[in-house]
Amino acid sequence: MTDNAELHERRLAATPRGWGSVLPRYVVRAENAELWDVEGNRLIDFAAGIAVVNTGHRHPNVVGAASAQLDAFTHTCFMVTPYESVVTLAERLNAIVPGGPNKTLLVNSGAEAVENAVKIARAHTGRPAVVAFAGGFHGRTMMTLALTGKVSPYKLRFGPFPGDVYHVPFPYGYHGVGAEDSLAALDDLFSSDVEPERVAAMVLEPVLGEGGFVPVPEGFLASIREVCDRHGIVMVVDEVQTGFGRTGEMLAVHHTDVVPDLVTMAKSLAGGFPLSAVTGRAEIMDAPLPGGLGGTYGGSPMAVAAANAVIDTITDEGLLDRARSIGRIVDERLGALVERVPSVGDVRGLGAMMAVELSLGGDPAQPAKALAGEVVSACAERGLLVLSCGVKGNVIRLLPPLTIPEGVLDEGLDILCDVLTELG
């Protein structure tokens, strides 16, 4: 019988080490919030393919929509002969993203969406520079690596990166960085490194994803909006990880009344199919010339059919409410550990985008990265898949599908709480 160890040996010989995997378990089946590997082991899935299956693995609506599309046609290239489903999805995303009138471009990955947002902002403003945030993650292409504010492992050995990209600190209460510190750093940046009149775009996540699940403090997005307005800078909100119900709203910006200029989306947009989008103000989206945007696979018919089903499912099954209730349950269970387990330093998040930051003795200045690795391994041994994140690698993030049954959620939280109590 093929086993995980044998497959892993073949995999290491056949694929580069830079393309890593958290857990060498080779999956043969997935259903809603559970995975099974080649040896028949079951894993409760608190990773959701890194926030990709908010609607669960193989949601019947998503599978049904993609299967029906397979029977009609699989690819014509939207840039050659278009099809209605893209127009419909664009209309729906234009309505979901605040403000308007909006327009939507579809591409394939989160990185590609962010790359295109920068291209569009440059075309609109005629300016070169881009400002991003320390701890932010925007992808693995050259421009998105330049924007990414986390060196290891993403940026190691890959420079030089495109120039004219600047970083300021992201507000991070647990580490003593307030919104006013970030805004002061931005002010300093404008006087010491780049004048705001040269800045095309500011790019930020409403909740740091890879950077440690840190929600922006109240009012921060509005302050950034105000800075962008003052200087004619395009405000780009990267909702690749926060989007499609994860935080208890369709988009995290919906928790505020801020209207960004451009929003990037991917991951759970298509419930497991590769698809991403840039949606924003029509006049900005129309700045690039005809033919300047696109790609062979942008708006793949199966992915677009899946995305239309995902949007219906989130609404029809009340998954925004469910995300909030998952967030409350996780907060209650993990929050109770802050007092009892010395290394559980902070429990935080927004909706069902929750995390626990591990610090030695609860001291924020002593990130417990090795412990986070041990927690991930121990959870996997007991049948729970969790991921770490954070600039220092010491945060355990929880991203269960929003469709997870109550009993499976409890079972997973029992494992995590036991492991944290034993190791922490």
Ligand SMILES: Cc1ncc(COP(=O)(O)O)c(C=O)c1O
């Ligand atoms: C906020 C954010 N932006 C961009 C990306 C890059 O997306 P992709 O891996 O699909 O290129 C990610 C991926 O984790 C992300 O979390």
